[in-house]
Amino acid sequence: MNKLLGGALAGLLLAACAVGVAAQDNTGEQRETPEHIWASSCGYCHGGPMNAPRLHGRQLPEAVVIALVRNGANGMPPFHASAIGGEDLRALARWIREAPDPAPAARP
Numbered sequence: 001m002n003k004l005l006g007g008a009l010a011g012l013l014l015a016a017c018a019v020g021v022a023a024q025d026n027t028g029e030q031r032e033t034p035e036h037i038w039a040s041s042c043g044y045c046h047g048g049p050m051n052a053p054r055l056h057g058r059q060l061p062e063a064v065v066i067a068l069v070r071n072g073a074n075g076m077p078p079f080h081a082s083a084i085g086g087e088d089l090r091a092l093a094r095w096i097r098e099a100p101d102p103a104p105a106a107r108p
């Protein structure tokens with residue numbers, strides 16, 4: 001491998017490590033369980049009286065869930081990082097894809 005390429009690869013590796021460290025350092029935020037976020041912020045509409053589409057059991061890609069939550073949709077408010085932190089949102093997206101459908105929220 002020539003020196004230039006080696007240097008570029010080393011730089012990429014360093015950059016990747018820096019990103020990894022930054023992600024780990026990002027734990028100052030309040031951590032919430034996916035179940036709790038779902039119950040307090042999502043379940044009322046998704047599976048509750050608002051009749052928003054069900055999300056569990058649909059193998060929704062995490063990126064789709066994250067984009068929807070950050071940007072909102074028709075009838076769905078956006079949730080910014082101050083409301084649901086980045087780590088929590090990733091965990092929530094994973095949980096939505098993997099967990100069984102939770103019991104529907106109580107209807108009034």
Ligand code: HEC
Pocket residue numbers: 037038041042043044045046050052053055060064065068069073074075076077079092
């Ligand atoms: C106020 C009601 C409401 C809340 C609260 C809400 N949503 Fe939604 N959401 C909706 C509606 C309505 C849609 C359908 C939007 C459309 O059809 O364009 C939707 C769509 C979505 C979709 C796309 C589903 C699809 O079939 O394409 C995802 C993913 C999603 N919501 C995730 C969430 C998550 C995660 C939360 C909690 C952090 C949440 N939503 C909170 C009302 C809500």
